[in-house]
Amino acid sequence: MTHQHHLDAQSALWSLRAAREALDVHVYAAQRERGMALVEAADGIGSQRFGTRRALGGRPGDPTANAAVNGTAAASASAVLSRRAEQLAASTTATLAWLARELRLAGASDPLDRLQAAAAALPVHHAARLALWIAEADQRIRQYLMLPVDEHLQAEQLAARLTTADRPITADRIWDWARRSRRRGDKLHGLLPAVHTPGQRTGNAWYRVRDAERVLTVTARAKASVGDQAA
Structure with a gap:
C-alpha cells in the first residue's frame, strides 16, 4: 500500500x-x-x-x-x-x-x-x-x-489540491486533461505532460501542479466563453 x-x-x-x-x-x-x-x-x-x-x-x-x-x-x-x-x-x-x-x-x-x-x-x-x-x-x-517551487503530484493528489467548495475536480478529470494534452489539435495539447519513473514507460504518472493550474484556467475560460455565447 x-x-x-x-x-x-x-x-x-x-x-x-x-x-x-x-x-x-x-x-x-x-x-x-x-x-x-x-x-x-x-x-x-x-x-x-x-x-x-x-x-x-x-x-x-x-x-x-x-x-x-x-x-x-x-x-x-x-x-x-x-x-x-x-x-x-x-x-x-x-x-x-x-x-x-x-x-x-x-x-x-x-x-x-x-x-x-x-x-x-x-x-x-x-x-x-x-x-x-x-x-x-x-x-x-x-x-x-531563485526558482519557484516545482511540485509534481499524481492525479488523485492533484485533484484534491485543485478542488474547491464550488469547483470539484476528480482524478478522472485530470486523466482526461492528460489525454487531451497528448492529442494534436486539441486546445490543451502539450499543456499537461505526464512524467514516469525513469526506465518505466507505464505506471503511475506524475503531473506538474503549475501545468494543471494553467489547464484549469484555460478550460474555465473556454467554459465562460461558451456560456457567454449561449446567453
Whole structure:
C-alpha cells in the first residue's frame, strides 16, 4: 500500500530533478562566461595611442589598461559564481550518492534515477527520511537559482489540491486533461505532460501542479466563453 511518505518522496524527487537540470544549465553558462572573461582579460585591448595594454602596466590615465583591469575583475567575479554553482552541483550529487548507498541501491546509473526507481517500494520510515533529504537539496538549489517551487503530484493528489467548495475536480478529470494534452489539435495539447519513473514507460504518472493550474484556467475560460455565447 502506498503511504503518504512515498508520495512525498517521489514528488520531492521530481522537483529536485527539474532543479538539478536547471543548475546544470547554469553551471555550463557560468563556465562559458568565465572562459570568455578570461580570454578578454588575457588578450587586452588595442589602443592606437597607448598600444596593447594588459591588466598590469600602462601609463597613468591609460584607458586601455583600465579596461584590462576591469576585464580581469569580471573574470574573477565569473570564476567565483561558476565555482559556487559547481560546488552546489557536486554536493547535490554527493548527497544523492550517499542516500543511494544508505538505502543499498547499487548500480552505476545516476543516483537520482536509482532513488526514483526505488522510492515507491521503500519502507515507510525510509521514504519519510528520503523525502526530507531530497526536499532540503531541492530547496538549496532553488534558493541559489531563485526558482519557484516545482511540485509534481499524481492525479488523485492533484485533484484534491485543485478542488474547491464550488469547483470539484476528480482524478478522472485530470486523466482526461492528460489525454487531451497528448492529442494534436486539441486546445490543451502539450499543456499537461505526464512524467514516469525513469526506465518505466507505464505506471503511475506524475503531473506538474503549475501545468494543471494553467489547464484549469484555460478550460474555465473556454467554459465562460461558451456560456457567454449561449446567453
